[in-house]
Amino acid sequence: MTLDEFVKAFAAEFDDTPEETFKADTRYKELDEWGSLIALSIISMVDDEMDKRVTGADLRNCSTIEELFNLVESK
């Protein structure tokens, strides 16, 4: 999965935030819709789409979508 594809997949887990809001450098925890349910959705998406496991701590430790992507890729 490329970074662009990851950003799209990340955006797809949100219901109310417009897709165009999401860029590689989006600080996702600052989005109004961000919360525990979205975090679980991201964890599931990464598991399903990339066959990698991220944790809640990983999501907390990263700031931008790109940072998260790089972390997932490094696993």
Place this chain on the structure above:
Amino acid sequence: MARNEERLNETLSKMEGEGHVIHKADLCSSEDLNILVESLPVIDGVVLCAGIIKTMPVKNITEDAMTEIFNANILGDIKICSRLLKKKKFSHGGSVVFISSVSTFNVKVGNSLYSATKGAVNSFAKAMALEVSKQNMRVNCIQPGFVPSSILSSGAIEEDEFLKFYAERHPLGFGNPSDIANGCIYLLSDASRWVTGSIFTIDGGYTLQ
């Protein structure tokens, strides 16, 4: 009986007295179950406590996740009970104890599959209790609160966060496996001879508030 031989041996080494045996078998494998049931003598009781967790929002549930968790948490229990009854492996007055969970009614975001399977355990136990009552058999459930166990180290749950969250919500603190085992001993013994189809919450007060 369990899949993990190392943990079976660990449990066996902690048991007092003689005559204990372990069986390595996968509750989800029909072949393993057939071999296991054939090899068993007539038994007075069984505690069914297999369980896995799959944490994911409803919209992310996959066929694989559903199949895996339902197989492990309820279908295996049903299969083994059915086979034990069919092969007349329960003694008259035998006792079956299922371990479900307070998550059947105390639900959490992302845990719909787990709650659904454990709710199914409670319902199945009640229906089975009615069905086998003519054989003087009893069937009951224990729904525990949080008991730290190896299910945490499976990686399904983020351990530190989980422990902190639940530590604050158990008035009597965390339970340990022996707190649940003591409930099983009661339900397996004649002390509970008039108890069937019941669902016991053993949770250190977790669901009080």
